[in-house]
Amino acid sequence: MIAFLGVACLVAGMATGTSFDTTIAVRPGARLTVNNFEGAIHVSSWARNLVKIGATHAQRASVMVDGGPVEVEVRSVGRMGVPGMVDYDIVVPRWMDLKLQGVTTGMRMEGMEGDVEAATVNGGIQLVGGRGFVHLAAVQGGVEVRDARGRLEVNAVNDDVHLDNVAGEVSAEAVNGDLVMERVDAASVEGETVNGSIHYSGALRAQGRYRFATHNGDITVVLPRDPDASVSVSTFSGEFVSSLPVQISDTRRGRNFNFVLGHGAADLRLESFRGTIRLVRVEDGKDKSDKLERRAEKLERKAEKLAKKKEDE
């Protein structure tokens, strides 16, 4: 069933017991909003100007779709109070902007080229692709972004943030989790956590600003082959180790100091209250790949565990 949108309307899907399916034609510029209480949201993309919404849901839940000329709104509704579980499988035009909200909801988005905004309380968020403005936030669940370009704001309270092959402006935050940033090409990168480590591997552009800060954790920056940065290091009871020949190359405790690599074109600030701050060469960074792989495996295991938990429920 395809509903064409001219005026705001409620779109009736093909609802059979505990499943829902509808397809909506949309105009360029339209946006999709999905609001789910419990379950999962999976969004993929295609080259057609159609939004295909599929869902399986608990008996006490139903799906409401509100279509308008500039927005398609999908929400889970409880027949008696809080909505039950709803798993969405949605396909959207690549250009479409997304806004996903959930409470106990895992989210995965693939192939997006529009803005993406997603927030959940319990559950992880995965984004593959993404252009423009990307804002992802999870309280209890990891956040993973791959192959995204644009302005990225990523926040995980109680889990890790993993960014891979991203470009643009990057801001990543956690409270109790690690920040792993690999293959980053950005003029501005900010990473902050309280109880976690930070790993950064990527470009240090001329006039770029890079700041990494943690309280209880180590910071590792894998430097490009010919690093060109003004580096400031701040710590209270931590240590500094560099595999590059910098002026201050010994391990010290409780020091703040600056030094220059190359001509000092980029601004690199590293702050760890009690952890070790490490600068490593790119070739040394490759030696650390085992560690990164272990982290990736850890994230995968978490995703599997979540999927299994969902199946059990």
Place this chain on the structure above:
Amino acid sequence: MTHDVPATPRDDRWTARLSEYLDGELVPAERAALEAHLPGCEACRAALGELRMVVARAAALPAEAPAHDLWPAIEERIAGGARVLPLSPRRVWELTLPQLAAAGFLIALLSAGTMWLVSSKHPLPPVPGAAPTTGPVASGGAATLPAGFDARRYDAAIADLERVLQQHRAELDPATVRVIEANLRIIDQATADARRALAADPASPYLNNHLAEQLQRKVDVLQQATAVVAAHVNS
């Protein structure tokens, strides 16, 4: 994609529409435009967060009859030919009646310090009494810290937000509450570490900055927690 340039509350045309947005009174095009504006406007996001807290509080308030019926006196004045002044057409802020009722409650609950802190992410200011930046880390943010930082303002704001969270604790998923509280404890520990370190080295720009960051982070997490409260209340 384009985003509106962040605007101050006074010149932001959306600020006055936030309560309509919350009430679902905007037409879809306006709603979409406002939602497109929000990611780029911190002031609107903060104001919206406050309004959501107001609505959450309103939902929790018991229905009470007024202590006095005001209508007879009003009726008497009208009948007596009281002069009626036209209302100014200028409308700066609109709230629905339940929001107004709850706003009073919330304003009483949250101190001015809280509203100031949650309405913007401030640059990181130094602790009073800290010496000017003269150390080796003189470049960047630490050197541009504004004067007048008072950690007590953060403490008061945090206490207010914690009270809101505590009052809605029972409405939240216990696992979520445990996670939020565990993370708040982690931040508290970092804050305590920073305070102790500052006591030994009060002139350190890094430590001043670090303390302010921990306090601001706690405000941020508490704001996230109150947003979770709102999500539960609305579900």
